[in-house]
Amino acid sequence: MPQSSLVRVRVALTGTVVGGALVALGLIAPAVGAAPPSAYSVAGVDTSHHNHESKGRDHPTEIDWRRVAAANDFAFLKATQGASGRDTWFADDYAAVSRTSLFRAPYHFFHPRSASDGAAQARHFVTTVRAAGYRGDRAGELPPVLDVEKLPAGGGGEVCPQHLRTQELRVFLQEVRKAFGVTPIVYTRASFVKECMGGEGEVFAGHHLWLARYGSGSDEPQRVPGAGRSWSFWQHTQTGSDPGVVGPVDRNVFRGSRSELAALAKGGAPGPDGR
16 A cells, blocks of 8 residues: 555544544534434324315315325324414314324424423423323323424514423423423424524434435534433424325434334323224
């Protein structure tokens, strides 16, 4: 081997050793995982009223949940937003999903209107999903989900929620945990925590994370600062397709086996007809 090649090898090995030491000391972040969504066999969708409006609000379309269940393992359904908003299709969709083999959970889109409304949003969410039949401990029911992300802005952009306070997220999570006796899942992005929460991801420590990252190939979602764990669910596209849904749909994968997903569902696995 030429001397120049030997030098390059020595430099590369030195860099690897030094890099590993810096990771061990916590001075730099470990490399992001390198497996594409197709490497994970447990898949699911998440939906809201938008998935019923592919032909316009005046021509709503049904979701064929039986067909969705034949191609997926789980579904997250939007239930509420803020302290008063309700998804118009949640009750009907949740009833239909509950009759299938899909693992399922409702999610709440956190939209603060004041600096102290975490408890109000939690009460609204709990009341709404209970009315639809969610209890948190029935067969097939995954933990409830807090969705915290940027809000739509004029011109098609997105902005950080104006009144977002980390303490109110903590209050919301505590109230929902108290109501259902299970630790909620958190949907967010590493970039949101950095930009909108000042990097204070410690509030999500101990929670399973559902992270969004699109079009990244084999680059998995980046770790949330302070959360202490990697992702459990990965939303990898907003423009996926599904035989039971008209138009584009969000697609996700679970980082584990179906039996591990069943273990996350406090009530265990649903039967073939959802019971």
